[in-house]
Amino acid sequence: MNSVPTVTVSLADRSYEIAIQAGLLEKLGREMKRYGLKGKVGIVTDRHVAQRYLKKIVEAAKQSGLEPVSIILAPGERSKTLQTVEHILNALARHRFERSSHLLALGGGVVGDLAGFAASIYQRGIPYIQVPTTLVAQVDSSVGGKTGVDHRLGKNLIGSFYQPRAVWIDPLTLHTLPTREWVAGLAEVIKYGIIADESFFLYLKRKMPALKKQSPQVVASVVKRSCEIKAEVVATDERESDRRRILNY
Structure with a gap:
């Protein structure tokens, strides 16, 4: 029986679960088996995240x-370019990835965007799993399937809506975030409270001292509620034609 707290993103045959648990990175081998991953798995990450977490993910795989x-x-x-996507695609082709092969996006929003977009176009689409390590990625960009890269004429001009197979969140990865990135994530969380759930907003006000200290229990509950709100919005407006646009403010 799976004891990891989850949030479901309901999208008919493309529904998926967001698993949220402190220490989940230590259990990714179990999650990989539970999801039936086989053969090759590409772990897309950046140099900073790789230094902290890549070795244990490789070993789990x-x-x-x-x-x-x-x-x-x-x-x-600056890595959000077609050139970086081509770098990912070259690696997949060189290692003979098949349509059943998976990608893991291990990192923040940039890594998630790049890995998701590459997954959406390699062999017309292969499955990928988000493993977000920043607060913004955990509560926002890893959920909902928006992927893309920048163009010299504008941000995120090239991309796709391509849902992940799952999202695996370990709130303990947030302990190493720079203050600037932590505050940026809190701003997203507070926005959810303002636009979607007054009781959640009041909870955030009460728990702000604990949030500043990054209490594991409080952080996990805040991430979970944020994901619930994002999942509900995505379920009603997957392609951002109406209600989902409010999350852009």
Whole structure:
């Protein structure tokens, strides 16, 4: 029986679960087996995240009988280009990834965007799983299937709506976030309270001292409620034609 708290994104035959649990990265081998991953798995990450987490993810994949392929990108927004996507695609082709092969997007929003977009176009679509390591990614960009890259004429001009097979969230990864990124994530969380759930907003006000100290229990509950709100919005407006646009403000 799966004891990990989950949130469901309901999208008919493309529905998926968001698993949220402190220490989940230590149990990813179990999750890989539960989801039936086989053969090759591409782990897309950036250099900073790789230094902290890549080794344990690679080991978990090997212990689950998988063939992990690490695809390490330069960190930051400047990597959100078609050239970086081509780098990912080259690695997949070189290692002979098939349509049943999976990608894991291990990192923040940039990594998730790049891995998701590459997954959406390689062999007309292969499954991918989001493993977000920043607060913004955990409560926002990893959920909902928006992927894309920048163009010299504008941000996110090239992309697709392509839902992940799952989202695996370990709130403990947030302990290493720079203050600036932590605050940016809190702003997204507070926005959910303002636009969608007054009781959640009041809860955030009460728990702000604990949030500042990154209490594991409070952070996990805040991430879960944020994902519930995002999942409900995505379920009613997947392609951002109406209600989902409110999340852009």
